Amino acid sequence: MLSIAIVFFIALPVVAIILNLFAGPGETWGHIVRNLLGQYISNSFFLLALCSVLVLLFGVTTSWFVSRYEFPFRKHMEWLLILPLAIPSYIVAYAYAGVFDYGGTFELFLRRFGVEPMRIDIMNRMGLAFVLSISLFPYVYVSSRTFFVNEANNLLEASKVLGVGEVTSFFKLILPLARPAIVAGLVLVFMEVLNDYGAAAYFGVNTFTTGIFRSWFSLEEPETAIYLSAILVIIVFALLLFEKWQRRNKQFANNKSGSHYIHRKKLSRTGQWLMFLFVLTPVALGFFIPLIQLLYWAFLTFSKVFDFSFLQLSLQSFGIAFITAFITVLVATLLIFSTKWNKLGFVKTLSRLGVLGYAIPGAVVAIGIMIPTLAIDKWLIDFLYTSFGVKTGFLINGTLVALVYAYVVRFLAVAHGPVESTSLKVSATIPDASKTLGVGNFKTFFKIEFPLIKTGLLGAFILVFIDVLKELPLTLILKPYDINTLAVKAYEYASDERIMEAAIPSLFIIFTAAIPVIFLNRLLNKTK
């Protein structure tokens, strides 16, 4: 059974971590509970609360406007709204700190106009929530746009016939029905927020994840770190259950999706420009402002940092991200549909477990990967030697196999959300009918379901691709030494407080990410 095998491999690292729980926390656990845990919980929940408000505000409104209205530069906004994701959030944090720094861009800008510079302190938890929100809102934008583009047309037409206005039907009809899609994006944002280390550490905000790193590396107790990760996993699991529960009765199926031409509304001239400005705001905050700051730094450090190896590095990062995104989307699709076909309850539960990989800090996932794969490697070496007399080194560890495996585990959730929410809308009746006529699962899938969920798959692909491009801790631990990525290069500079020098590799990440975003956005539009 393919699906069981997949689920097994996906859940393996998470299970390996959970099994470690039985060893109990280390001796500093009491100290952590006494002195730190309260802070971790309050800061993490503060971030979740503020981020969800901001992310919904930015993500849902922009995707609604972009899908339903015509305004200047709308077509460009469609893909620009995804790009904030392309900048690693810790780099966004550094960029904003640079903007509002002493002698920073903001101050220089004010000085130029003769205004007495005022200091804005962004390095606190409010600032952190802001930075995370503007770099993560595209998750919600992407997941809700798929719905708005595909479904909203028919619904709106129906409500128009019934004489209901657009605003009313947005709140009364569209929003409730779009909820699964929106929440799927929101859950991803939650996991990213909980998982952030770089930005929180730099801004001096203690969260669960900074706590995990502190207890692991500063207090030298991996077991305590794993214990904290487990609490984090439980929180995320609760969030996932909540999501399931909130859409319990909201099964919604529509087979005609994608077949309609969308008629976009046109506001008055002023209205159009206001809408443009509104949509531009999150793009400017999440993309252009950090981009300009990075370009400025790159200009200052260009002669010191740039060399042509960056081109090769970009190509390598691109390749790894492309393959990983492809495999991840494939795995997510297989998982969702094979559980659908076979109605295997335990596979479903296990696949939920696998999805949790996203909530666990990358460094911890790496451990979860190394433990079982080392065992497999040792077995393989013995097996190949005794049965075939072939002497090999590690076939998984220290090669791309382990790295890509880890990426798939880590980013499955990113693909799982959009694929699942689009697959939900495919009603069971047509595939069922097709099967009663004796057509096999796979053929039915390609003839009927695939065209319906194609947009979801593309969206998932873009998200995973970008995530892999900027991924850090996993890559650091598991990458083969002769392979390098742009994110690693950026980190090398940033970790040594050479933030300005990190700008050039960061810019390469952005450009590399922009290519498929633009290209796939075209594809997305064509399917309409």
Add this chain to the structure above:
Amino acid sequence: MKNIVYLMLAIAFFSCKNETKKEQEAKEVTVYTHRHYESDQILFKKFEEKTGIKVNIVNSSADELIQKMTIKGAQSPADVLITVDAGRLHRAKTNDLLQPVESEILNRAVPSHLRDSDNKWFGVSKRARIIAYAKDRVSEEELSTYEDLASEKWKNRIVVRSSSNVYNQSLMAAIIANNGEQAAKEWATGVVSNFAREPKGNDRDQVKAIFAGEGDVTLVNSYYIGNMLNSSNTEEVRAAQGIGIFFPNQKTTGTHVNVSGAGVAKYAPNRSNAIALLEFLVSDEAQEIFAKSNYEYPIHENVSVSETLQQWGDFKEDQLNLSILGENNKKAVILFDEARWN
């Protein structure tokens, strides 16, 4: 459209060259290092030219490298571990990841307090944790020791980075060793009550905060000031030039120093190459590069420091054996937490 997809796939596959594990060759050495400076690339290149031994570099944070070595055990390909603080080297030693090296060259070149007592690791370059102060609001006479930063007169005048930072941890570990745990805790509590703002940012940010007037004194690593003075950002240079540098504890224990250091991995497949690399790193030729290109202090006095550092003059350094920084690290972190030093 389809062609483009094929093209992308082709690029994707070609760009990921398949790494096949080669049999161990005698002419290479694998270095796990936390340092990723241009100076190191120059050093490794020089070593390759001199000896014909190829250097494979694995870059990551020391914590992750140690974790990686622990999990892989005897299968680890690492020959040499290089970190930017003595505490991590000590941790690698206690996790039984390093092996002793008997080398006359190393023993002669590295002062005994800057290497492990069992010869499992050796310092290769030095940094000092110094006080930076606002010239217009603080006179040099007001400054004396690290301990003094806990006194009442610095109320609302101290900015400093988080206690997650390893240089703060090692300073605390040294204070525990010099003054005892109780005094160290009181010190931390005193410093926290003098904070002008919550700890945040990195060392460079602290210097800029002092220059911008958010506080009057801070603790900072000498090497970062050197880098700021030679930065391509004019504002950073201005900030670094605008503040004063003070080497604390000159009349008492001496200024706290930490090292970048190296050790040979316990299961090093290329042990003799690893030792050759270590010996090269402490040679005059290599030390010259450390001192000139990276604003670090050389490990021995055969080599003079860079111009930038020369302006600050000589200083008396704490003679505490750096192994103690590792031994006290955990205690230091707990004390920081109890003192609410974030």
